[in-house]
Structures are given as structure tokens and as C-alpha cells.
Amino acid sequence: MAHPRQLSLLLPALTALVSVFMLAPIALSVLAGLVNNYSVGLASGLTLRWLGEVLDVYGSTITSSLVLALLCVVGSLLLGVPCAYALARSQSRWARLFEELLTLPIAVPGLATALALILAYGQIREFRQSFAFILVGHLVFTLPFMVRTVGAAFRRRELLALEEAARSLGASFSQRFLGVLVPAVLPAIVAGSLMVFTLSVGEFNLTWMLHTPLTRTLPVGLADSYASMRIEIGSAYTLVFLLVILPVLWGLQWLGHLIEKHHGT
């Protein structure tokens, strides 16, 4: 039988090893994007030259991805928040069925969804060649996350009482919805929005099939740079992705703590 002391050292050692496996590539790629010559290493000196080249060659993909992600957030809010409310309040069997169907784009690989979209709408040339085509794909994929996050907030019991009170005071539906309910679930709406934003910025499986040479997003550009550019440029581009995504993730985490503090768990 293993000695207890040996065991209690083994687990932290394993944890450290796994942490190195997870973190070393991130550190390596950040470093590789900032050194003059990757095969020489740090001795070749630090530079922002590769970042500059990424902005020159792939700058447009960064703005496209940011605009696309923002539109995706707006779209999923407009479609998702009312829908989440309806699903939270409805007792009907159709509501449960739709709720179930809505999660399918997460359960099914993005490749299949993308293929289906191309087969159904690929003939409509203007649509196929525009960013709207990618936006539709991202919306289908992110909508379930928004509906689930906001729906859980709408189901809270104290909210039912609040809504009832507003109703008995004679507030109209739009007054209740926009004046009472939406402010009450605002933290969930913000959390859902940040989640949708990160999902859209990082989406590749769908986007690679849906993009055209003129509609490229950040991950599509990344794949291109990995295949055709020197390793320093691929690394600098990865660093750009991290710089875009990190603030949003930290915001999400901070918000999570805030919600926990306010509502308790």
C-alpha cells in the first residue's frame, strides 16, 4: 500500500505538471510573438515588429471579428431575452420542445450546422458572400447560451412576486418587462452578453466553412497565418487574440463574483 506521505506529494506534483502543460504553450507563444527570431530565442532581442506586421496583413480581421461579435450580442439580446422570458413563464409542451430544440446547435458539431446553412442558403450569392452569413451562423450557435443564462434569472422566485406586484399596481406589459424585469435580470443579461461575445470572437468550426476570401474573422486569419506565415507572426497574431479576449473574460469573472455577492448562493 502506498505511503500516505508519498501520496500527498504525488497529487501536487501531478497538478504542477498538468499546469505546466496547460500554461507553457501560452507563455511560449506570447514570447515567440515578441522576439526577433524564434529559433535564436530571447537572445535575439524583443520587438513589436511582428505585431505591426499582423496589424498590416490581418488588421481587418480584428475589426471584422469585433464588429461581428458586437452584432451577435445585439442580435442574441433582441431574439433571446424575450424568448427566455416566454420559456420561463410558459407551461406549454411546445415551450419545452422548443427549449430542447434550441440547444441542438450546441450538441451538434459546428461543421454540420455550417454545411446545412451552406446547402440551404449558399445559392443566394449576396447573402453567402457577406458577413451576414457568418453572423447568422454565430447567432444560431450563441442564442442557446443567452436564452439559458437569462432564462435561469427569469425563473427566480422573488422575480415572480415582483412581477405580480407590478401587475397589481396596473403596470402594462411593456412597463413591467422593461421597467421591472429587465433591470432585475441585468447581471444575467450582461453575463450572457459577455459569453456570447467570447464565443463569437473565438468561433472557428462554423466560421471556417462560412467565410469567403472577403469575409474573414480573427480565427480564420489565425488559421491562415499558421499555415502560411513564419512562426513569429502566427505567435504575435495569437497574442492579439489573447489581448482581445482577456478583458472580456476578466469582466465575466468579476461579474460572476459580483452576482454571487449580491444574491448569495
Added chain:
Amino acid sequence: MTSPSRLLGACAAPAVAFFAAFWLLPVVRLFALPADKGWATYFAVLTNSRYLQSLLNTLGISLAVTLVTLVLGALVGITLARLRFTGKPLLLSLLTLPLSFPGVIIGFFIILLGGRQGLVADLTEWLGMGRTTFAYGLMGLFLGYLYFSLPRAIATYTAAASAIDAQLEEAARSLGASRWQVAKDVWIPELAQTTLACGAIVFATSMGAFGTAFTLASKFEVLPITIYNEFTNYANFALAASLSITLGIITWLSLFLARRAAGPAAAGA
């Protein structure tokens, strides 16, 4: 005054219309497409040895990755839940960071580690064993899949293990239970649901992963790459549709069964 149910219907209508137009309808067409080339097309994955091999490859690597991820994730998660050290929240947030990386980045990471200019090649050369590369074969693909699976397992197990009543374990210990007995009677039952739910997600994600294998241009062919090649290189739409249906059914089914087995508690996958 409008009736409440009509109001709810109006609230859901835009989302329902959008979803029907851009997911349901296209997927129904996808399902119908292979029939154009005869009913046998639906079973191409079983009758054509190349596709069957690709499916078996995908199933094999996904199962292996799921098993290793669950074991490592559970051990690391339990350790992190119990250890107290400065910087633990930072470490946890860094370890979950890769959840938001597209698969292509993870493929690139594996190239940085095990490619021709990779870290491991430098190390083995320095040790006088020549430049070792592993990025472009089965090993590279496996490590890539492990890389994108581990964050979810570590986060899930850390949360689940933190929630386990420490007193339960204390009680078992004070009653003279050995380390293994504690593991068998306290940890494993408590973490069984987590394992089932997390395992299904990891498996389904691995089955459908595309970006990582795409970047690595792996010699070990997986089904998403086969589908992509049929569609883009051979314009064989009916076959690509048939293979996607197979893949979609497998991933959906694994998630569905796990949810059924785990009960409503694990529904928040």
C-alpha cells in the same frame, strides 16, 4: 387586453422564426440530401472502409481523451479544491482560459511544443537524442484534444470537490477509514454525476473538433476532416451530409444519454 399566452407567444416568435429559418429548415434539408443519391448513402460510413476507418479513429481518440481527461481532471480538481496557496484563484483562472480558444490556436500550441521548431525538439537535441517531433501524428492530435478538454474537467471537478462536505470525509477518517476507503465511499459517489456530465461533454466536443486537427494537418484522419475534404475538395455534398448526420447523431446521443442518466441535477451542462 391580450391574453397572457398570446403575449408569451409574441415574445418567443422572433427567436422561433429565426431558429426555424436558419437551423431547423437547413438541417431538415441536410437530412434529406443523401436520399438523392439513394438510401445507401446514409450508411456510407459503415459500407465504405475509408469512412469507417475515419469514424473508428474519431471514436477511439475521443474515448481515450475522455478517459485521460477525467482521470487527470479529477485528480487535479480534487487537489486544487483542497490545497490552499497564494495565487490559487489566478492559477484556476489561467487553467480555464483555454476554454475560449478556438481549436486552431490549440493546434498551433502543439506545433510550438512538438513541431519541427518546437520546444521538445530543442530539448531532445540538447540532450543529444536528435530533434524529436510529435505534432503531426496521433500523439500531437491526442495532446491537442487533451489540451482543450482539461480546462473544463479541472474547473468542473474543482467546483464539485469544493462543494463536498469536508466533514463527511473527517467523519469517515475518524471512524478509521483508510485513504482508499474514503475515496471509494465518499469521493467516488459524490463525483459520479460530475463525471458522467463532464465526460459526455468532453467526448462530444472531441468527436466534433475541427480546428485543432485542421491546423495540425494530421496524418491521423478524423471524421470532421473527412467531412470537410468531401465537401470542399470533392464537392461530394450528399456524402458530406451523410457523414455529418452520423457525427451529429453520435454527439447529440452521448449528451442526451448522459443527461438522462444523471438526472435533472446535471442538466446545466
